[in-house]
Amino acid sequence: VHVVESGGGLVQPGRSLRLSCTAFGFKFSEHPMTWLRHSPGKRESVASFSLNGNAYYADSVRGRFTLSRDNTKNMVILQMNNLKVEDTATYQCNVPDVANNLFGKGTQVTVSS
Numbered sequence: 430v431h432v433v434e435s436g437g438g439l440v441q442p443g444r445s446l447r448l449s450c451t452a453f454g455f456k457f458s459e460h461p462m463t464w465l466r467h468s469p470g471k472r473e474s475v476a477s478f479s480l481n482g483n484a485y486y487a488d489s490v491r492g493r494f495t496l497s498r499d500n501t502k503n504m505v506i507l508q509m510n511n512l513k514v515e516d517t518a519t520y521q522c523n524v525p526d527v528a529n530n531l532f533g534k535g536t537q538v539t540v541s542s
Contacts, residue, residue, distance in 0.1 A: 430454030430531065432522045437536030440512055446538060448507040449499075450522035457503045460526055464496075464507050466518035467535070475520075476507055490516075512540045 436448040450462070463477040476496050477485045484496040495508045509516065521535040 430528050432524060432531060432533040434520060434522050434533045434536040437520060437538045439539045439541065441542050442512060442514055442540055444512055444540075445508070445510045446512065448509065448520055448536060448538070449504050450507075450533060451502065451504045452524070453503075455524075455527055457505060457524075458498055458500045460524050462505055463523045463525070464505075465521045465523055466516075466538075467521065468518040471518075473518075478505065509538070512538075514540050514542075516540050 431453050433451050434448060436446060438446060440446055461478055461480045464475050466473050466475050473487060475487045475490050476494055478496055479485065486494060493509065493511045497506045499506060517538060517540050519535040519537050522533040524531040
């Protein structure tokens, strides 16, 4: 079982990116998950799906980031709009109740003018 993140890249402030986390070996829709982001000296949980499907967002991204599921592709999508320089980080997918706390390798998002 594993998860793979994709969709990162270099964008200018104010632009958008769409990250995806694709699950392999398990049915993603049956599990809670979290998007984490890592930058030098900081780790933050930015968005989560609970087991009942409710979405939660960090204050720093609420109103700009949106979680969704594409169950046909066994995927969770993080739509990131109005990106800011401070959103620069490695974004990582975490599924805590699979494989003793499953993490992907992450995808880099860089927001710079």
